[in-house]
Amino acid sequence: MCAIAGIFDLYHQPDIDPGLLQRMTDLQRHRGPDQGGTHREPGVGLGHRRLAIIDLAGGQQPLFNEDHSVAVVYNGEIYNFPALMRELRQFGHSFRTHCDTEVIVHAWEQWGPRCVEHFRGMFAFALWDRRQRSLFLARDRLGIKPLHYAMLDSGQLIFASEIKALLAHDTLRRDLDPLAIEDYFAYGYIPEPRTIFRQIRKLEPGHTLLLRHGSAPGPQQRYWDVPLTAATAISDAQAADELLARLEEAVRIRMVAEVPLGAFLSGGVDSSAVVAMMARQSATPVNTCSxxxxxxxxxxxxYAAMVAERYATHHHSQRVAQHDAGLIDHLTTLYDEPFADSSALPTYRVCELARQRVTVALSGDGGDENLAGYRRYRGHVHEERWRALLPLGLRKPVFGALGRLYPKADWAPRPLRAKSTFQALARDSVAAYFHGVSIMKDDMRERxxxxxxxxxxxxxxxxxTLRRHAANCPAxxxxxxxxxxxxxxYLPGDILTKVDRASMAHGLEVRVPLLDHPLVEWLAGLPPDLKLRGGVGKYLFKQALAPYLPEQLLHRKKMGFSVPLADWLRGPLKARLQRSLSSPCLADSGMFNLDYLQQLMQQHQSGRRDHSAxxxxxxxxxxxxxxxQATPGQRVQRQAA
Known part of the structure; x- marks a missing residue:
């Protein structure tokens, strides 16, 4: 994979500082250890770091069209680039390389901003058109690849794959965004388009941003959305056959590489399905890691070993011990903003293990969102039946009172933990779902x-944030x-962010077949009954994969890729937790009730509550x-006096 960075002056045409552009680019060297390049001309500078995957000799960036009037820096893979090359040649375009990057400049010449509609893959790129004096930023449909930008007071826009590159600019304001802090402690990550810094934004998935010299920047423009339109009626057997065919194709086009290739194998249904499809199409044993x-x-x-044995993969496994939580501070440097998904720890380790043997790895990410694999979906659908029976005006006082009176029993068996269910029934659908996914509930954040x-x-x-998206939902x-x-x-803000930073830290490219956008569109059009039936999530997926995966794997209880966090915080991480909650950083920030911090820790250590998240x-x-605060020139401004 790669990294991009750049500077664009919207109102003047100054010489771009070559040292600054180089620093912004080099701070992301881990994303592209093989090659680097920059380009400067009055008012614009582009930087790139490359992880060479296809056309190892000819894919250096920035890459230009024939007369050097269009240049691109790009992070990603466009899997349909051979077909696009053939199509663009018919329009008279000529190609000097055999890499997907060159397709972007010619697609821009042919279709302008609508070029992104022709790309099948994962991407984030910046394209400079000298004739139009315009800069075009684009991000793939599902948000697999990241892109951050900031509009400076000077009239310059800076952009990069990672926030750390933007922080190299001295005039960027580093004050934190209080709205992002609220988001973080609710979700455990900061959803697009915000970042922890008030001045920095994320380009949202499926969006572009077109900037023209002499004009103020406009809003992000959406070019794609999940359709969620009902497809033609289809039988279970027909749907299973088509699902397998589409998955097999999505895997096949992601197996094209001129470097060693493998897969993550967690032992779950999604990664096991990807490995099964790879094995069916590979003449040599698949490299797998867990x-x-x-x-x-x-x-x-x-379970991972079971699949590896069935398909005779070259399998490698590594054990994560309790002391591995020492990665905490290192993870902070990778994510550039607070990120509270503890599975970032094993994700980092599996990427490290994979990179010892391959440069490209396929993953099973996206299956739970597309195929209704999360347990919370079953609970929400069940609660919705109750919400449909009683109006909110009646539910709110009745279940609200029950939610307040019922004790919180983290220690009890799941059927007895009714407090959250009562609280959810007292809310409307979106608010109830928010309540369910929040790692810190409203009353906790209030305190x-x-x-x-x-x-x-x-x-x-x-x-x-959820209400904004719910208003656009067509279902x-x-x-x-x-x-x-x-x-x-959750998918772009947590799952894909986690995998991108962890893999790029090791110079590993991760490809996600289950987020192939034609597959996502087809799955979105299936009846909900084919995804969740009789309390079984991924119903169709499991039926389709029955000939390829062991029954005990397909129908076992979902475990998830997580760590024993509650025990860690009571054991090997206890001292570290105490130091962190007593840290001057938290006290001096003016953001928190320090007594409540200690109360949370004491309740958790006693075993009465599980406050691990x-x-x-x-x-x-x-x-x-x-x-x-320890980084020169990057002090965080105090948020509250």
Whole structure:
């Protein structure tokens, strides 16, 4: 994979500082260790770091058209580039290379901003057109590849794959965004388009941004959305056959590479399906990698080994021990903003393991969102039946009271933990789903935040993010609605961000067949009953894969790629947690109720409550603040007095 960076002056044509452009580019060297290049002309500078995958000799960037009037820096893979080359040649375009990058400049010449509609793959790119004096930024449909930008007070726009490159610019303001802080402690990540820094934005998935010299920047423009339109009636057997054919094709086009290729194999259904499809199409054994845990409740390595044996893969496994949590501060440097998904730890390790043997790895990410694999979907659909029976005006007081009175019983068997269910039934559909996915509930954030931070938030609530997307959702059924919300928030903001930073830290490209956009569109049009039936998630997927995967793998309880965080925070991470919650960084920020921090820790250590997710989010936030304040020229401004 690669990294991009650049500077564009919207109103003047100054010489771009070559040292600054080089620093912005080199800060992302881990993403592209093979080659680097920059281009400068009055008012614009482009930088690129390359991880060579296709056309190893001819794909250097920035890459230009024939007369050097169009240049592109690009991060990603466009899998249909051979077909696009043939089509563009028919329009009279000529190609000097055999890489997908060159397709972008000629597609821009042919179709302009609509060129992105022709690309099948994952990408984030910046394209400079000298004739039009324009800069065009684009990000793939699902948000597999990242792109950040900031509009500076000087009239310059800076952009990069990672935030750390933007922080190299001295005039970028580093004050934190209180709205992003609210989002982070609700979701555990910061959904697009915000970042932790008020001045930096993410380009949203399926969006572009066109900037012209002499004009103020306009809004991001959406070019794609999940359709969620009902397809033609189809039988279960027909749907299963077509699903397999589409998956097999999505895997096949992602197996094209001029470097060693393999796959992650977690032992779950999605990664196992990808490996099965790879094995069917590979003349040599597939390279597979997995992570094992000491705690059997979190260890899926036996299922991974089962699939590896069935398909005779070259399988490699690595055990993650408790001391591995020492990666905390290193993860902070990778993500550039607070990120509270603890599975970033094993993800980092499996990427490290994979890179020892391959340069490209296929993953099973996206299956849960597309095929209704998360347990929370079943709960939401069940709750929706109750919400449909009683009006909100009746549900809110009745179930609201039950939710307040019922004790929180983290220690009890799941059927007895009714408090969250009562609270959800007292809300409307979107608010209930938000309540379910929040790592720190409304009442907890109310107690956590200082009066000054609450004033800075004004009327903003993290729920507003889901409401914005829900307003655009074209589906009527409850299951499709929450899948849509996850595809817009959790998938790009958490899952894909986690994998991108962890893989790029090791110079590893990860490809995601289950997020092939034609496959996503087809799955979106299937009846919800084919995704969730009789309480079984991924119903159609499991039926289709029955001939290819062991039954005990297909129908076992979903485990998820997670770590024994609650135990870690009571054991090997206890001292680190105490230091973090007592850190001057948290106290001096003026954002938090320090007494409540200690209360959370004491309740967790006693075993009466499981506050592992909120405590981990605080630990990661403290690490972020400390590292930012320790970096010369990058001090975080105090948020509250």
């Amino acid at each position: 992570i094992a845990f000491d705690d059997a409740d979190y260890d899926e390595s036996a 956590l935040f200082s009066p000054a931070l609450k004033r800075a938030l004004g009327q903003y609530h993290a729920l507003d 009527d059924d409850p299951l499709s609605q929450v899948q849509y919300l996850d595809l817009k928030t 909120p405590l981990w989010s605080l630990l990661m936030f403290e690490s972020f603040l400390r590292q930012m």
